[in-house]
Amino acid sequence: MSDDPDTTDNDQPEEVEDKISDGRSETAEERRRVHDMWVAGTEEPDRVATATDEGAQELLPPDLDPGLATQRGVLVVDDYAEEEPRFDEEERQVLNMGPQHPATHGVLRLQIELEGETIRRVKPIIGYLHTGMEKTGETLTFMQGGTNVTRMDYLSPFHNELCFALATEQLLDVDIPARAEAIRILMTELNRVASHLIWLATFGLDIGALSMMLYGWREREVILEFFEKVTGLRMNHNYIRAGGVAADLPEGWEADVENIIATVRSGLADYETLLNENPIFIERTQGVGVITPAEAQAYGVTGANARAAGVEYDVRKVFPYSGIEQYDFEVPLGKHGDAFDRYIVRMEEMRQSLHIVEQVVETMPPGDYRTADRKVTPPPRQRIDESMEALIHHFKLFTTGFEVPAGEVYQAVESPRGELGMYLVSNGGTKPWRLHVRTPSFATVQALPVMMTDLLVADVIATLASLDPVLGDVDR
């Protein structure tokens, strides 16, 4: 027995050697022909300007490559060029970051003009994720609209739904039961925590704290599981609708929410141990991507990004919605408006949101989860079985939809990214005449040149990650 393995061991290397020597006997030209691939040493000499070790991977000479000028940004007209001293035109180069760069959180393209390692000009180019959702919004009824808007900012779907539902309800003039409002606050505030957690995860990932990525996703998962239990979906729920919410909370939801609060709270303490005094983290974030309060206001930057600069504006406090004013919470503010302050503000915001959620669990009012107004709410399931009129009513609501009185309304909510507003115009029909969404990320991306100019190229990633733009939110 002990001899057999030895003999097989001796045989196998010989066979392998034979195969290798067979392969080598193929000439390079043959291999290129057979496999239709590039093989070193076979390139036509006149296609490459200078023979280098890189072979065919070398760039073509400029006169042979018409696409090169566009690629290097020479042909691109830039609007941030004026009134800048240009010492040496030759020393400047344009770097394209994106649209497929992994650290741009979607498909954002930045054209960056560099002088050495210093950024002199930045131009954000957006629209790669544009799917015409405002136009789609005009073709869907007020009942169906939630499915459309929930997909805009895919990390905070509940805020989108809430904003659309509130705008519709203002035009409809219906009363919302207290329980529905409390459920809305519960879900949106949990969503804020989930969104900030994924921001923290990707922020860590982008600046090199890889373990932060794993922790952030892990804790977010607990919240998404709860969302799935309540709405049936992890994302894009269409749960908050005009008139209330789609379904009541499932049995035992209090225990789930308390579990979330405990898990995320202990997680937050761990993250702060990991990051707050981490010299690399501090070095990469402090003083990076600074925006002043005046700039934030002029550019319409809102939310945690503006609050990190000391702008005390939170839609929940100034224009409260869904009864959020009855809960006790604080609005954390930063001082410097840099990436580090944005981190501090968001960490505290998560704690405040958990505090709100805690109060909602304690004070959840009993009652119906949607309005009794039959204009927007379908009849109860039992009625449909026994009444033809109820069946027709149900059918009409979900096909034609309900008519919304003519008018215009602007409704804002505090999404995790800032002020999310919807400007809704109705002409009295069942579909919006115009649905304009003022998304917070759009304003943030617009202000990128203000924050990034004169930074080092490595700080682009840290700045962008700290701002938390969602490109679905930008392009819609």
Next chain:
Amino acid sequence: MEHGKTDESQIDAVFPAASTVADAVDSAAVSSFTPRGGQTYVIIDVSRDDYPTLVQAARDAGYETFIDLCAVDFLAREPRFDVVVNLLSQQYGERLRVKVGVPNEDPALASITSIYAGANFYERETWDMFGIVFTEHPDLTRLLMPDEWEGHPLRKDFQVGSVPVEFKATR
């Protein structure tokens, strides 16, 4: 505050900043509305010529935050378009909505990028989607649609189904 329309005579008292803004130009008409459970807002309708003056007055009166700019296409109405600007005063906790009518024959309006830097992308988007030209805008190019796109998709007469499909079939 009760929901519903605010009495016109009370606007001066309730929204001092907004009434100062409206006094800046002759063509401004102020109204205010509080939807049920919603946020009170003041609307100022203004003529095209007075629009930049009014926006400048709004900035001077304390509406320091630029929130939103968009257009609405009413198709059969005259003027056809409304450009709607949303401003916010954080110190007074007030919102201001400025509305300007823009006719179909000459869809042009003065740019307010020199007053609010944040209007840049919003005006580009409005040009892209509605074809409203913002004169003196530093870089009025398409923002969301591709550069070679024909037409302005959010206009009501834009045919959604008639987009040519690339790579249909080989001939």
